[in-house]
Amino acid sequence: MTQTSAPSAPLRQGQPIILDGQPIGLEEVLAVAEQRRPVMLSAEPGFRARIDAGQQFLERLLEEEGVVYGVTTGYGDACTRAVAAEDIDLLPHQLFTFHGCGMGQALTVEASRAVVLVRLVSLCRGVSGVSFELLERLVWLLEHDVLPVIPEEGSVGASGDLTPLSYLAAVLCGEREVIDNGHHRLASEALAERGMTPYRLKPKEGLALMNGTAVMTALAALAFSRCEYLARLATRITALSVQALDGNPYHFDAELFAAKPHPGQQRIAARLRDDLHAPSTPRNSPRLQDRYSTRCAPHVIGVVEDALPWWREFLTNELNSANDNPLIDVEAGKVMHGGHFYGGHVAFVMDSMKQAAANLADLLDRQLALLVDSRYNHGLPSNLSGASAARLPLNHGYKAVQIGASAWTAEALKLTMPASVFSRSTECHNQDKVSMGTIAARDALRVLTLVEQVAAATLHAACQGVELRSQLQSATPTPQRLSDFVDQVRQQVAALEEDRALDRDLNHLCRLIHQRHWSLYDAG
Structure with a gap:
């Protein structure tokens, strides 16, 4: 994660919530949304090893020319359409780009914080095939209170909150707008001001960020x-x-x-x-x-x-x-397609x-x-x-x-x-x-x-x-x-x-x- 000197992060009270893949409660979501507790990733080596194992498993599949939905194929009804090997790295960017059609009022900053945390908690389970760096980037958003501007309309609540969560994925990559100190501004400017380079999503990470229930769960x-x-x-x-x-x-x-x-x-x-x-x-x-x-x-x-x-x-x-x-089951060596x-x-x-x-x-x-x-x-x-x-x-x-x-x-x-x-x-x-x-x-x-x-x-x-x-x-x-x-x-x-x-x-x-x-x- 590339970062140079940056403005100081917002101060928060209370003990940090340590995320290690174990369950957290609704009150902890509220505490983060209201900035009463900060969030940290567990420093336990076993936690990082579990996250890394999923991504490494996907990389091996790709080297073996394995077929993985949303990684080597198109999305949704386009799952039968193969993506050329040289385009696999572009696919996550395409996913959040074409889902940039949200409408209506933006979620409140409290709701946006809750969305980031809820998505982070899910990915910390270690079965989504994402990198540890992606988790760090999500924590960074909460640490610096640089939150995605998320339009509230556009999700039907299956295949996840695709459209609203595309705004989270885009902000990590330096696109669209953020709420920064109560004001809307370009994500690229807010990241650059803090010395943070835009993130480059790895093959399954666009899908892992967007294909879930984080917005509805955070609001709930x-x-x-x-x-x-x-x-x-x-x-x-x-x-x-x-x-x-x-x-x-x-x-x-x-x-x-x-x-x-x-x-x-x-x-x-x-x-x-x-x-x-x-x-x-x-x-x-x-x-x-x-x-x-x-x-x-x-x-x-x-x-x-x-x-x-x-x-x-x-x-x-x-x-x-x-x-x-x-989802990824590393121990069984399989990719599981379902409807969670x-x-x-x-x-x-x-x-x-x-x-x-x-x-x-x-x-x-x-x-x-x-x-x-x-x-x-x-x-x-x-x-x-x-x-x-x-x-x-x-x-x-x-x-x-x-x-x-x-x-x-x-x-x-x-x-x-x-x-x-x-x-x-x-x-x-x-x-x-x-x-x-x-x-x-x-x-x-x-x-x-x-x-x-x-x-x-x-x-x-x-x-x-x-x-x-x-x-x-x-x-x-x-x-x-x-x-x-x-x-x-x-x-x-x-x-x-x-x-x-x-x-x-x-x-x-x-x-x-x-x-x-x-x-x-x-x-x-």
Whole structure:
């Protein structure tokens, strides 16, 4: 790897993630995406020997005039077309060149970091026939935070994320654009500035980089973290709503939930009991039954909580898989042609996640509708206005915020149609059954953004409702955990007294939610 003196790499906190072909977790993908941990290749000689063995095996095959898909043949339906020996070195360049047709918005820099890491993890398995130098180049991108600009549209999620991953391959070779210090610039300039020569892909390396599920898996890892946090936040917001509405906290009784033993649903009920200080059901509760958006909150949020373990299993397996084609078995001396690039597991997780997450938005939007409506909020001001009595006719509180939340919820619900059922036959009917996993992941991220917006709106209003409730003579004291949480929120956004535009407040809350700002509940 040719490198001269270069600008210093970005500083990162935390212990390095050492890649040696062993599994890593979704949280480690997130840590790299957020620049909280650096990445290093293992210095163990056995790791490098395993990587080198695959490339050396391919070189021997080529010397023996062996036929290897994508190395001595064309790609896809052109696999029966032999490539002349003198052109084999040109083939990887051709692959990323003709796939340079991505469209749409570019992935975020966090997503781009995750993509590089996920592809690197797969190649470190040692069965893709790539060189150790290629792995070093991928680590270099992360070290220097020089990331490919990856258009998000153009993958059908089988034969891998070919088009978006072509932008990773091209950047290594000094082509197309990178994100460098927050700005788009030519890859050739960013490499040259750091004394790094463009890479020359070896015979199978273009295919190994592009023929995998790295983009959908990276996006799914980011989506998983956001959805996991939203389930916890929706629980806390529900507790605030129950308190603000003077609701019945005994709907979350432990013996009641023992009768329907979904473990995630039970955890949500337990968190609500702890928030509301409602350990057991009294003989006669103050109000027998609240509306479903509070009473059934554990049943809605519990779907997410119960799905998280199997979502994690599917995504972790995909993250740590070798998912390009063909794969190399050095010990058996064979090249294995298959379809591990098919992203069906990721697609299924993302399609189910966006449905479960959109239901969180629907739940919180219904709670907000109760909070602002004086017919149902049990004594709170209309629209939760904090204005004085004299100023009340001029003020409209959260009226427009509830309209906005309803709009965001409707859009989230509209996007829940599964992408995985829309397989299209592509590439001259070679790719005649495809996963649409990347589209499903993009949909899920959009749904999660909308859910975060609804959560921000309902959180803002629920804190207002708790404070207004506490001012009523008949109010029961606010449980300490909820009071402390309202204080934490108030450090970020002020209460609504006279009407003001709330877009800055809501955007700020969305950023905090996206950053998982508040610590919510313990690991249990």
